[in-house]
Amino acid sequence: MVGETGFDSPVSQQLTTLPFTLEKVVDCLSAMQVIQQKKIDLIIASDQLPDATTLEFIQQVGRQNPMPALVIASPDACVEDAVAAIHAGASDFIAGNITLKRLTTLLEQQPVETPEGPIAASDASRSLLAMARQVASTDTTVLITGNSGTGKEVLAHFIHQHSPRKAQTFIAINCAAIPENLLEAELFGYVKGAFTGAYTSRPGKFELANEGTLFLDEIGEIAGSLQAKLLRVLQEREVERIGSHQSIRLNIRIIAATNQDLARQVNEGTFREDLFYRLNVFPLHCMPLRERREDILPLARHFLARTGRCLQFSPSAEQALLNHDWPGNARELENVVQRALVLTTGNTIQPEALMLPANGTQSTTTTSSPIRSNKLHKRNRTLEQEHIIDTLLQHKGHRTRTAETLGITTRTLRNKLADIRRQGIDIEALIAQSKTSDEHRYQGE
Numbered sequence: 001m002v003g004e005t006g007f008d009s010p011v012s013q014q015l016t017t018l019p020f021t022l023e024k025v026v027d028c029l030s031a032m033q034v035i036q037q038k039k040i041d042l043i044i045a046s047d048q049l050p051d052a053t054t055l056e057f058i059q060q061v062g063r064q065n066p067m068p069a070l071v072i073a074s075p076d077a078c079v080e081d082a083v084a085a086i087h088a089g090a091s092d093f094i095a096g097n098i099t100l101k102r103l104t105t106l107l108e109q110q111p112v113e114t115p116e117g118p119i120a121a122s123d124a125s126r127s128l129l130a131m132a133r134q135v136a137s138t139d140t141t142v143l144i145t146g147n148s149g150t151g152k153e154v155l156a157h158f159i160h161q162h163s164p165r166k167a168q169t170f171i172a173i174n175c176a177a178i179p180e181n182l183l184e185a186e187l188f189g190y191v192k193g194a195f196t197g198a199y200t201s202r203p204g205k206f207e208l209a210n211e212g213t214l215f216l217d218e219i220g221e222i223a224g225s226l227q228a229k230l231l232r233v234l235q236e237r238e239v240e241r242i243g244s245h246q247s248i249r250l251n252i253r254i255i256a257a258t259n260q261d262l263a264r265q266v267n268e269g270t271f272r273e274d275l276f277y278r279l280n281v282f283p284l285h286c287m288p289l290r291e292r293r294e295d296i297l298p299l300a301r302h303f304l305a306r307t308g309r310c311l312q313f314s315p316s317a318e319q320a321l322l323n324h325d326w327p328g329n330a331r332e333l334e335n336v337v338q339r340a341l342v343l344t345t346g347n348t349i350q351p352e353a354l355m356l357p358a359n360g361t362q363s364t365t366t367t368s369s370p371i372r373s374n375k376l377h378k379r380n381r382t383l384e385q386e387h388i389i390d391t392l393l394q395h396k397g398h399r400t401r402t403a404e405t406l407g408i409t410t411r412t413l414r415n416k417l418a419d420i421r422r423q424g425i426d427i428e429a430l431i432a433q434s435k436t437s438d439e440h441r442y443q444g445e
């Protein structure tokens with residue numbers, strides 16, 4: 001219930017007899033906070049909220065995915081108000097007081113389960129989710145590929161949520177974030193005394209995920225020796241804790257993800273071919289955000305709604321979001337939205353608060369860019385790599401600021417720069433060259 005809904009207290013008390021939990025909040029802001037934290041099936045809101053108009057409130061709720069059913073209650077509304085509310089996305093409009101019977105009927109019409117799914121407005125994302133849903137019902141190993149921040153972990157969760165294992169645990173481990181020797185202990189567990197510092201026995205992630213799903217993120221980062229051990233566990237579906245010879249049977253679903261080109265790593269000899277085939281049983285690819293632009297605004301609104309603030313983007317801010325190329329993908333967009341909140345005082349986010357390049361990313365990668373004029377490697381370069389280098393040059397080679405602007409971690413940036421270097425592009429020379437040309441420009445001005 002949001003605001004004064006005309007729901008009188010005797011009726012309200014009878015609600016305790018129904019198999020539903022009731023949350024009462026006074027305004028849009030607190031309603032959005034509750035929606036972020038809990039699964040809400042039905043919202044009944046007054047048309048007189050203190051901090052938002054009815055249409056603003058409907059828009060905010062409409063940005064949730066999936067959207068809870070929303071009923072607007074008004075003691076003395078006219079037909080026009082009701083029509084406007086329904087047009088804006090409300091499920092129903094009640095004029096006059098709500099009766100318990102009406103409420104019970106509304107609640108019973110709601111689906112019992114509404115798991116939060118990823119935003120998927122573009123055709124590409126919709127068909128990706130359709131495939132994910134299909135594979136979810138099986139135990140097939142899935143390999144999710146895609147650039148950093150494209151939503152690989154979100155997709156892995158989605159698969160788990162739609163699988164028969166959904167009531168069991170989903171355990172995620174980022175193979176890049178943990179040093180090699182610790183990663184082995186994290187994955188396989190150990191027994192007391194197995195190595196210096198092993199004061200007690202501990203289960204590994206494989207054991208913890210037993211009966212459920214294990215998500216191996218950034219799988220391309222694991223060292224050769226560990227690849228062999230991982231392969232053995234995947235083949236035999238058994239794990240031994242370090243220091244023990246006792247095998248533990250595993251019944252788990254494996255989902256792996258990588259932002260690397262594993263096939264290329266196989267060719268280069270840095271990733272085991274047999275492990276690659278064992279993981280790549282059902283490949284799913286998360287496309288870069290710039291290649292599914294219909295997702296940009298729904299995602300931006302989703303991130304905004306998730307903050308619980310009743311704000312909206314101005315039309316020019318939405319245009320700026322659409323113009324940008326999003327090399328850091330959804331994560332960059334999320335960071336941009338959060339930064340914009342800090343810089344916004346009113347109800348509307350203006351383009352300046354987004355702090356995006358003036359005419360979209362494309363304008364920063366003009367032909368004057370040193371990387372573009374470097375014809376030698378032009379064939380091999382991706383748009384993403386160009387943007388990374390241009391951003392690095394804008395920040396005069398400063399890695400941390402570049403990663404922040406791109407919305408990726410410094411580690412991911414390092415990996416990406418290593419990839420670029422492997423293509424023979426001399427990044428340091430480009431930075432030096434751009435600093436020199438900047439100096440010349442300033443001197444000329």
Ligand SMILES: Nc1ncnc2c1ncn2[C@@H]1O[C@H](COP(=O)(O)OP(=O)(O)OP(=O)(O)O)[C@@H](O)[C@H]1O
Binds near residue numbers: 150331
């Ligand atoms: N389709 C989506 N719907 C809702 N939120 C999304 C979607 N895609 C990505 N996000 C959000 O964007 C952020 C980055 O997503 P996620 O962590 O899944 O990306 P990733 O590809 O696993 O990144 P990395 O490779 O860096 O680990 C998260 O906060 C996630 O909630």
